[in-house]
Amino acid sequence: MTPFGRRGAVARLLERRGDALVVTGLGTPTWDVAAAGDTDANFYLWGAMGAAAMVGLGLAMAQPNRRVVVVTGDGEMLMGLGSLATIAVAAPQNLVIAVLNNRLYGETGGQPSHADGVTDLVAVAQGAGIADARRIGSAEALEGLADEIGNPGRGPVFADIPVTDGGEARVLPSRDGPWLARRFRAGLALQN
Amino acid sequence: MDGAGGENWPAAIHQVLARYRVTQVGYVPDAGHAALIRMVDADPSMQGVVLTTEEEGMALATGAWLGGGRGALLMQSSGVGNCINMLSLIKTCRVPFLTIVTMRGEWGEFNPWQIPMGNATEAALGLMDLQVLRAGTAAEVGPMVEGAARLAYDGGAGVAVLLSQWLIGAKEFSE
Numbered sequence: 449m450t451p452f453g454r455r456g457a458v459a460r461l462l463e464r465r466g467d468a469l470v471v472t473g474l475g476t477p478t479w480d481v482a483a484a485g486d487t488d489a490n491f492y493l494w495g496a497m498g499a500a501a502m503v504g505l506g507l508a509m510a511q512p513n514r515r516v517v518v519v520t521g522d523g524e525m526l527m528g529l530g531s532l533a534t535i536a537v538a539a540p541q542n543l544v545i546a547v548l549n550n551r552l553y554g555e556t557g558g559q560p561s562h563a564d565g566v567t568d569l570v571a572v573a574q575g576a577g578i579a580d581a582r583r584i585g586s587a588e589a590l591e592g593l594a595d596e597i598g599n600p601g602r603g604p605v606f607a608d609i610p611v612t613d614g615g616e617a618r619v620l621p622s623r624d625g626p627w628l629a630r631r632f633r634a635g636l637a638l639q640n
Numbered sequence: 641m642d643g644a645g646g647e648n649w650p651a652a653i654h655q656v657l658a659r660y661r662v663t664q665v666g667y668v669p670d671a672g673h674a675a676l677i678r679m680v681d682a683d684p685s686m687q688g689v690v691l692t693t694e695e696e697g698m699a700l701a702t703g704a705w706l707g708g709g710r711g712a713l714l715m716q717s718s719g720v721g722n723c724i725n726m727l728s729l730i731k732t733c734r735v736p737f738l739t740i741v742t743m744r745g746e747w748g749e750f751n752p753w754q755i756p757m758g759n760a761t762e763a764a765l766g767l768m769d770l771q772v773l774r775a776g777t778a779a780e781v782g783p784m785v786e787g788a789a790r791l792a793y794d795g796g797a798g799v800a801v802l803l804s805q806w807l808i809g810a811k812e813f814s815e
Contacts, residue, residue, distance in 0.1 A: 469707075502700050530692030533692050633708070
């Protein structure tokens with residue numbers, strides 16, 4: 449299939465997110481999620497490469513009644529592959545990991561990633577023990593995943609979303625970690 | 641080789657974690673933490689999370705705290721080296737964080753491969769701005785971890801408590 453334009457794919461993915469909580473992996477996925485609409489239910493990583501899925505796990509376990517969506521890239525996911533095994537064992541039903549897979553390291557000069565025709569991230573996730581690991585191969589499948597984000601079902605879900613970059617403008621959210629974290633907590637009515 | 645342990649210091653740590661309402665305890669399996677890991681896994685008030693590498697523990701604790709929980713990490717000194725960049729999460733976002741580190745590579749160590757990271761453990765944590773405390777005897781463990789938990793969860797700091805090999809006992813291998 450033709451890969452999705454990344455920004456449109458993220459906008460459609462989060463269009464009906466309801467009260468879902470979103471964690472982004474550093475780099476372009478952070479800009480994509482910010483472009484889809486900044487909200488205090490978003491927590492953006494600007495560093496700690498490889499952390500996104502595990503931040504999602506901790507959040508999903510702490511908020512079992514909320515859908516938690518990790519939106520990250522193939523390079524960021526590759527740095528934390530072990531976390532897929534950790535997530536498979538912990539098995540949080542409310543966690544969705546969505547990998548925007550452009551098969552390259554977009555923020556560092558476009559070097560091909562391991563996912564460029566070699567490493568199959570869906571197979572890795574399945575092999576790690578995440579039974580519902582899928583490649584989003586059609587607009588209908590993307591809409592289906594968006595519905596699942598709005599209406600929590602059984603997880604964890606791993607979704608590889610093939611995307612291309614189209615020279616989208618950088619949409620930069622705040623990079624003030626304490627502020628982002630405390631805004632997020634305040635949105636959950638937690639005392640800071 | 642027996643060290644200064646003997647009292648039930650793992651139970652003392654578990655009691656502090658429970659009293660401070662720690663909800664997620666990440667760990668990479670470790671002989672020195674084995675008794676505590678069993679207590680964590682048996683306690684319905686907290687969830688033990690087995691990790692593939694120690695660096696996952698900082699990300700887990702960050703997510704836990706973002707969602708209103710509290711995270712702690714149990715690891716061995718050799719795992720501290722795996723954590724360095726991930727400790728930037730704790731510092732950059734000012735995440736309350738407690739880690740309990742069993743030491744290798746010091747008193748009674750027979751395995752030379754454990755010694756470099758054991759020697760560097762305290763300095764490495766300090767470089768990433770964690771407060772580092774050290775317990776050398778079983779009687780110290782409870783009060784030390786109690787104060788560390790208060791520093792972390794009430795004070796909002798990143799804190800490591802090192803449990804010395806003298807306390808834990810040195811690992812034996814028969815030829």
